[in-house]
Amino acid sequence: xxxxxxxxxxxxxxxxxSHKDRNAISLVCKSWYKIERYSRQKVFIGNCYATNxxxxxxxxxxxxxxxxxxxxxxxxxxxxPHEWGGFVLPWIEALARSRVGLEELxxxxxxxxxxxxxxxxxxxxxxxxxxxxxxxxxxxxxxASIAANCRHLRDLDLQENEIDDHRGQWLSCFxxxxxxxxxxxxxxxxxxxxxVALERLVARSPNLKSLKLNRAVPLDALARLMSCAPxxxxxxxxxxxxxxxxxxxxxLQAAIKKCTSLRSLSGFLEAAPHCLSAFHPICxxxxxxxxxxxxxxxxxxxxxxxxxCKKLQRLWILDSIGDKGLEVVASTCKELQxxxxxxxxxxxxxxxxxxxxxxxxxxxxxxxxxSILYFCQQxxxxxxxxxxxxxxxxxxFRLCILEPxxxxxxxxxxxxxxxxAIVKAxxxxxxxxxxxxxxxxxFLYIGxxxxxxxxxxxxxxxDTDKGMLYVLNGCKxxxxxxxxxxxxxxxxxxxxxxxYETMRSLWMSSCEVTLSGCKRLAEKAPWLNVEIINxxxxxxxxxxxxxxxxxxxxxxxxxTVVGTxxxxxxxxxxx
Amino acid sequence: xxxxxxxQSNVSVASSSPTSNCISxxxxxxxxxxxxxxxxxCSSSVGSSTxxxxxxxxxxxxxxxKATELTLGLPGxxxxxxxxxxxxxxxxxxxxxxxxxxxxxDEICSSSQKNNASGNKRGFSDTMDQFAEAKSSVYTEKNxxxxxxxxxxxxxxxxxxxxxxKGQSSTTNNSSSPPAxxxxxxxxxxxxxxxxxxxxxxxxxxxxxxxxPGSGALFVKVSMDxxxxxxxxxxxxxxxxxxxxxxxxxxxxxxxxxxxxxNGAAGKDMLSETKLKDLLNGKDYVLTYEDKDGDWMLVGDVxxxxxxxxxxxxxxxxxxxxxxxxxxxxxxxxxxxxx
Numbered sequence: 062x063x064x065x066x067x068x069x070x071x072x073x074x075x076x077x078x079s080h081k082d083r084n085a086i087s088l089v090c091k092s093w094y095k096i097e098r099y100s101r102q103k104v105f106i107g108n109c110y111a112t113n114x115x116x117x118x119x120x121x122x123x124x125x126x127x128x129x130x131x132x133x134x135x136x137x138x139x140x141x142p143h144e145w146g147g148f149v150l151p152w153i154e155a156l157a158r159s160r161v162g163l164e165e166l167x168x169x170x171x172x173x174x175x176x177x178x179x180x181x182x183x184x185x186x187x188x189x190x191x192x193x194x195x196x197x198x199x200x201x202x203x204x205a206s207i208a209a210n211c212r213h214l215r216d217l218d219l220q221e222n223e224i225d226d227h228r229g230q231w232l233s234c235f236x237x238x239x240x241x242x243x244x245x246x247x248x249x250x251x252x253x254x255x256x257v258a259l260e261r262l263v264a265r266s267p268n269l270k271s272l273k274l275n276r277a278v279p280l281d282a283l284a285r286l287m288s289c290a291p292x293x294x295x296x297x298x299x300x301x302x303x304x305x306x307x308x309x310x311x312x313l314q315a316a317i318k319k320c321t322s323l324r325s326l327s328g329f330l331e332a333a334p335h336c337l338s339a340f341h342p343i344c345x346x347x348x349x350x351x352x353x354x355x356x357x358x359x360x361x362x363x364x365x366x367x368x369x370c371k372k373l374q375r376l377w378i379l380d381s382i383g384d385k386g387l388e389v390v391a392s393t394c395k396e397l398q399x400x401x402x403x404x405x406x407x408x409x410x411x412x413x414x415x416x417x418x419x420x421x422x423x424x425x426x427x428x429x430x431x432s433i434l435y436f437c438q439q440x441x442x443x444x445x446x447x448x449x450x451x452x453x454x455x456x457x458f459r460l461c462i463l464e465p466x467x468x469x470x471x472x473x474x475x476x477x478x479x480x481x482a483i484v485k486a487x488x489x490x491x492x493x494x495x496x497x498x499x500x501x502x503x504f505l506y507i508g509x510x511x512x513x514x515x516x517x518x519x520x521x522x523x524d525t526d527k528g529m530l531y532v533l534n535g536c537k538x539x540x541x542x543x544x545x546x547x548x549x550x551x552x553x554x555x556x557x558x559x560x561y562e563t564m565r566s567l568w569m570s571s572c573e574v575t576l577s578g579c580k581r582l583a584e585k586a587p588w589l590n591v592e593i594i595n596x597x598x599x600x601x602x603x604x605x606x607x608x609x610x611x612x613x614x615x616x617x618x619x620x621t622v623v624g625t626x627x628x629x630x631x632x633x634x635x636x
Numbered sequence: 637x638x639x640x641x642x643x644q645s646n647v648s649v650a651s652s653s654p655t656s657n658c659i660s661x662x663x664x665x666x667x668x669x670x671x672x673x674x675x676x677x678c679s680s681s682v683g684s685s686t687x688x689x690x691x692x693x694x695x696x697x698x699x700x701x702k703a704t705e706l707t708l709g710l711p712g713x714x715x716x717x718x719x720x721x722x723x724x725x726x727x728x729x730x731x732x733x734x735x736x737x738x739x740x741x742d743e744i745c746s747s748s749q750k751n752n753a754s755g756n757k758r759g760f761s762d763t764m765d766q767f768a769e770a771k772s773s774v775y776t777e778k779n780x781x782x783x784x785x786x787x788x789x790x791x792x793x794x795x796x797x798x799x800x801x802k803g804q805s806s807t808t809n810n811s812s813s814p815p816a817x818x819x820x821x822x823x824x825x826x827x828x829x830x831x832x833x834x835x836x837x838x839x840x841x842x843x844x845x846x847x848x849p850g851s852g853a854l855f856v857k858v859s860m861d862x863x864x865x866x867x868x869x870x871x872x873x874x875x876x877x878x879x880x881x882x883x884x885x886x887x888x889x890x891x892x893x894x895x896x897x898x899n900g901a902a903g904k905d906m907l908s909e910t911k912l913k914d915l916l917n918g919k920d921y922v923l924t925y926e927d928k929d930g931d932w933m934l935v936g937d938v939x940x941x942x943x944x945x946x947x948x949x950x951x952x953x954x955x956x957x958x959x960x961x962x963x964x965x966x967x968x969x970x971x972x973x974x975x
Contacts, residue, residue, distance in 0.1 A: 138823030139868060143857075195828070221830045249830065276837075330838055354831070356838045404825055405835065436825060463825050494826075520824070545823070 067092075071100045080105045099123055106130070107540075107565050109147060109171065110590065113623045114155030125164045126190075127156070131171035133568050133617055134518075135543055137195060140570055140615065142594065144630045150177040151628075157184035165190040165216075172196070178203030182210035190216035190244075197223040201250065205231035208239075216244035218271075226252030233258035242266040246273035248297050248328060256282045264289045270322075273297025276330045281309035287316035295349075296320075297328035301336060314339045327351035327377075334362035344369030348396075351377040353403045364389050374398045374429075379405040380414045380436060387419035391426025399432040404463060414463075417444035424451035432457040439470040440497055445479025449486035458483055459494035465521040465546075468498040475499055481506035484514075494518040504528035508535020516541040529553035533560050543568040551578030554616075558585045566619035576611050582618070583636035590625060592617045593634040829855045829868065836872065854944060860888050860921075860952035871944040877936055884923065888952060922955045 087097040103126040131147025149171045156163050163185040173196045188211050208231055232255045254277045263286050278299035323343050332355055347370050359381040373394040380402050417440045431454050440462050476497040484507050491513055499522035508531035515538050529549040550573030583591040594615035625635045836854050854871045867887055874880045923935040926949040
């Protein structure tokens with residue numbers, strides 16, 4: 062029953078912004094469903110194939126902001142062929158046809174073409190914000206159309222995309238009348254940058270708060286840019302090589318001192334470490350520091366920089382920092398909430414990498430830590446138990462021991478107990494990635510204790526189907542389960558088919574599931590898309606008499622309300 | 637993407653080394669045993685796991701156990717004689733290489749090095765450096781498209797002691813080529829290729845103070861006319877054209893077979909070697925690449941090191957489409973300009 066007129070209810074709903082909450086609201090009653098759908102401005106679609114543009118527009122005609130995710134997470138690691146799917150063009154076409162007033166588009170792991178960018182730029186008069194993360198398929202020509210046609214562009218944020226750089230003049234396509242930019246991130250572009258156009262653009266953008274430059278922007282240009290943008294909050298340095306005596310460097314030092322709003326620093330793709338001291342004066346304000354691409358910054362220069370950053374909340378770093386460096390972080394950065402330590406030497410050889418000691422030090426020194434991604438050489442159960450005791454507040458815990466199947470290096474035991482301690486202590490854990498030698502036992506722990514777990518990544522782990530069953534039965538909130546190279550097969554896959562309706566997706570590659578198992582699953586669950594990605598002979602799989610028992614390379618299944626997708630390439634077989 | 641992709645599902649042993657073995661399995665499958673100059677094959681295959689791909693099921697079974705054994709002790713010290721036996725048994729396929737770029741099994745053997753990486757915990761990088769160094773002096777023998785324009789560097793491989801390079805090779809200079817990539821399981825460690833490429837570029841550009849060449853991966857896209865999808869390969873995981881050639885061959889063989897099927901010619905018997913040979917010979921594919929300037933060049937004209945420096949993309953074209961692409965003279969000019 063509604064005691065209030067719709068407008069009042071709607072006004073109340075305006076204060077509810079999270080997607081989860083709005084989804085919950087819409088389920089209360091028909092009237093609330095109706096009010097909510099007409100007032101919803103931001104929509105999040107975690108799997109672009111779970112629905113389609115038509116249904117989106119039917120339900121949310123007043124849509125202003127859309128977030129779409131395409132390929133499964135393991136596509137980041139080359140496990141999904143490029144042409145698998147995740148095309149944004151049909152979405153943009155449908156939105157354009159419907160004349161919805163789109164203002165913001167955020168895409169992750171989708172295929173974006175110049176054609177779609179051009180259509181986007183021309184179809185929505187009020188378009189303000191484009192954020193592309195890990196996307197591909199477009200060139201700087203597409204960026205040029207965005208620059209040229211979006212009159213009120215506020216954000217152009219390109220994060221780790223694969224963009225064909227045609228070395229064109231996309232930056233000069235921003236008209237002189239464009240003064241609304243707040244975010245400009247083109248760090249992932251490989252080619253040369255028109256520095257003159259860039260400087261003029263920055264100079265006429267008084268609201269510019271976030272600027273992330275690519276490698277082709279040298280230090281002297283940086284000095285000029287910072288001089289005319291002292292309001293900068295988030296800076297990504299491109300190339301940082303210069304002579305500390307030079308005029309550019311002195312100018313940079315002066316400019317940096319004026320940037321009292323600077324809170325976030327990143328980049329340093331090429332860096333002369335001895336020039337870092339120019340940033341020391343503002344380090345005490347920094348809350349976010351991303352040096353995970355700064356391969357040339359290490360040792361004492363890195364330590365000195367970090368020692369100035371007492372307010373750091375987020376740190377992304379390379380493992381060249383070493384355990385000793387992490388101890389410095391632990392004693393300096395008491396506000397640290399998120400830490401990511403990436404591997405610097407991907408060819409192995411075990412150079413200054415980090416070990417369990419660094420992790421323990423961090424957990425001991427940073428009580429507010431809630432998210433960690435840690436690539437390391439080795440780990441022990443004892444260390445994990447200590448970490449669990451020190452930091453019971455983890456929301457995300459992702460540990461990657463570089464060598465698959467590596468046991469506790471002291472006791473040679475599997476790491477079941479260590480991870481078990483983590484899930485038992487961290488009651489709010491939502492995301493977990495496992496590595497090292499693991500048996501079914503760790504999954505028993507996960508099923509028993511990880512009640513809030515939404516995303517689990519498994520690689521080279523487990524002994525039998527029981528492992529997977531523990532997880533499927535125990536983790537009531539599981540949304541995304543991704544498994545590779547683990548001995549789970551049809552029994553686990555088929556045990557509880559209705560479970561998959563509560564999940565966004567399941568990925569299994571190089572496991573023990575067979576084609577007949579997948580077929581049975583598809584028969585039992587018509588509301589699932591069961592995709593088999595077999596890069597070798599799909600046809601042979603069918604014709605071969607032993608097809609039933611043939612193991613499936615890659616299985617990707619997800620719930621959907623719109624059935625089989627029409628854009629699947631031939632090597633994807635949707636059962 | 638690397639050739640391991642296709643073979644991943646064959647691996648069921650718990651240890652990690654078999655998975656990584658797939659690299660060499662993939663790369664050795666279709667090449668003749670003899671090297672380019674027709675000299676006898678090398679006996680240097682270090683990893684006992686090297687040569688299984690070209691073998692019959694029996695052979696595979698008999699070596700798979702050995703291959704998957706995790707042994708202590710120095711890498712390469714096991715089963716050398718097993719290797720020799722395998723070498724003798726493994727000459728099955730007689731096709732010409734898909735991209736008749738370059739010699740020999742010899743080069744391919746270096747990929748076997750990678751396999752021991754995860755199985756053996758010691759001495760890996762030393763091993764790789766030494767062995768890779770042995771390869772570093774060998775690069776493209778000749779432009780395969782224009783035989784008369786052959787470069788004159790001969791296979792110096794034979795001069796280097798072939799038997800178990802690990803621990804025995806006397807070479808000391810190890811800065812001239814990047815170490816052959818560590819045994820790479822596809823998608824492991826779970827790091828985005830964007831990140832790998834970016835770090836690799838930085839390392840390449842930076843001063844090599846310690847003489848250590850750029851690490852990290854260098855992924856480039858590989859497309860093929862008529863193939864349904866493109867792949868990615870990590871150029872740094874190969875040390876010469878031969879490895880690249882056979883890796884691509886393995887990757888794209890399925891497409892060729894697919895075409896065969898659709899023509900109705902081969903029917904179900906798609907793996908017949910004669911048919912494969914006919915198809916490959918008939919189609920005459922050519923490997924080309926796009927360089928930093930955006931020009932499309934034939935692969936094989938420049939030294940390998942320079943090639944991976946400038947190559948942005950690869951494309952497998954039909955021979956007839958590639959007529960007029962950079963012939964040796966132009967490529968050599970370009971390389972002179974760069975030098």
